[in-house]
Amino acid sequence: MESALTWQWVLVLGSSIALFFLAPWSRKVSDFFKATSETVKAPNTFLLTSSLVISWIFAKSITNAANLGYSYGMVGGVAYAGYYLSFVVAGIVLYQLRVKGGFTSIHHFLGDRYGKGAIAIFSLLIAFRLFNEVWSNTMVIGSYFGEPGSQPYYLSILVFTALTLAYVLKGGLRSSLLTDLIQMVVFGLLLVVILGWLLPRTPGGLATYTASGQWSMSGGIALLWVALPQSLSYPFHDPVMTDRAFITDP
Template sequence: MEQSLAIAVGFIAVLSLLLSPKAKSDGAFFKGLSPAGEQPGLLLLIFSQVTTWIFARSLLNAAILGFYYGVWGTLAYAAYYLSFLTGAKIIDSVRFQHGFTSIQAFLDDRFGAWGTRCYNFVVGIRLVSEIFANILVIGILFGVAGSSSYMFAVIAFAVITLVYSMLGGLHASLRTDLMQMILFLVVLVALTILVIASGNATLDNLLFKPFEITDPGPILLLVALLQVWSYPMHDPVMMDRGFLADRDTTRKSFLHAAWISVICITLFGTFGVIAGAQAQSGEAMNAVLLRILGDVPMLLFNVMLVISAMSTLDSTLSSSSKLVAVDMKWVAPNVRNGRMTMATFMLVGLLCVFLGNKDLFSAVAVSGTASMYLAPVIFFSLWGGKTDIPVWSYLATFLLALTGAALYFIESAGHTQLLGNYHKYTKLLFISASILIVGCVFFWLGSLSNSQKQRMQVAA
């Protein structure tokens, strides 16, 4: 099966290279403009949104959560894709209501230099973690960590994706996203048909885990419903695509991406649910799927992971170059510097893979917790229209969220038991709720103190 998978990877890579015209302008490389200077259309933007957010680690997470916690685990992960709905509202407010050209511009206006420093820090970690996680998934598909096949797969995949990403920047990413999404949908439909035809997609299998509000699946669903308010704002891939087209096209692209993504993730996650219902004691998910489905469905399963990893990587590299050159202004925003930035981020991601630290893989999950410092920003400063929130409220909430993310990281990895012997998702719910509530209190107090100062100044 590895040989067939390698052929599939080669085919997708060749198509991606053929669809990646060399960027001849900064507009094509950083803004996704066509050679004629045109903005991306609705279908292109929808498919790009979906395929860049359904990345390899997401598919595996949805299936693994279904394997262990039933359909409720899969639905919990699918709930994170409601971020497209909150993301649409965030973009509409930042860009079309307040008139800012980027998230950084909005934060700089409200909180000055510290506003952008904190945000860029979180975004930078998010980008590196996405590169790392998707490359790692590809390596696992081809061999045991540290083996020659694993090392070759990791390096070859990274080089292929980097080459076509460097050629055309964001414009190439959008074009390849369209092709990759079409392939993804074709494979997903084929795999779903095969699973149904196998007779394993029964109601008993899908509902093998009963609903209990205290179980990890429903608990994670509550966590997702708390984190979707801030999660999209810290994801540069999603936010970047909110500044490419006109208002109507942008709004529709987010709304359609939401329901398409939820369906895709739920479908893929049900494969894990079916495996969990028929797993024997100590049997791994992939082994169960191979046993009950056979070689061809498992090949399609792995091909979907490859497609999603490649589509996410090229978009992540494009956002990395934009972050450094356009948003942070560390280098001049030209094609040469954009390509050098892509290579640097890819190198950092590869170094993380070769460190071989399992905790680094777990660290990907904490980004949603760290992003929650943005929830009060959205509620008070963006949607609430308050321009008088002091910087201390912003910084205090940022430090609170980082502390919460770090606490979840060490608790979920088993390094500490500061929050007791509860399941890690129960701890995550407690941490997320605490950050949201206390962060909003910080912003409320900051707004109150500024209002009092203004009244005193008027009285004087």
């Protein structure tokens, strides 16, 4: 157990420090918020998509999906995946806002249609949403290093938060997009390796996992019915998703 924790610390510290040095400096406001540079006017679609996907699935989402899959089998995983309808909903709505409305952000749309009061209220909601996102994800990180309330738990949260904040302040969105791409590549490779090792050693192979769980309300379907309607509004409270929709040409 101690050796595993040691390797976790090595991984967190080593990867975070490496990402800090790899992250580019943003010397202009447009570099920091729009991920532009002297040679790149706007990030490409693949880079933005990789960043969006990895930002959504890492930490809390992976833990939630794993816990639901463990408790409810395939049904739990499918139920949690219902939240990913948010990608489709946000894509359709934000595309219409940009192409037909000519808006440059959700705040632009709200200010034009409903005034400054709507912008203020929406900004407060976003601030609350981001605060919730930060502490919930750091709690997941802390749970890998110690029991809630323990010294290793809080220490890992502080270290992880400080290192992440450092490379974000260094390069803003440029740093985030680059490091997200690196994490996406690593995630893809590890996924292939893990599945390649796990599936051949599982009796029944992939069918064992797809047949697990019970398709009933108590078996996980209830969560699916919760996730689907939430996906109609959830993405618009997530600036990680919405901000990236206004960076490149539609």
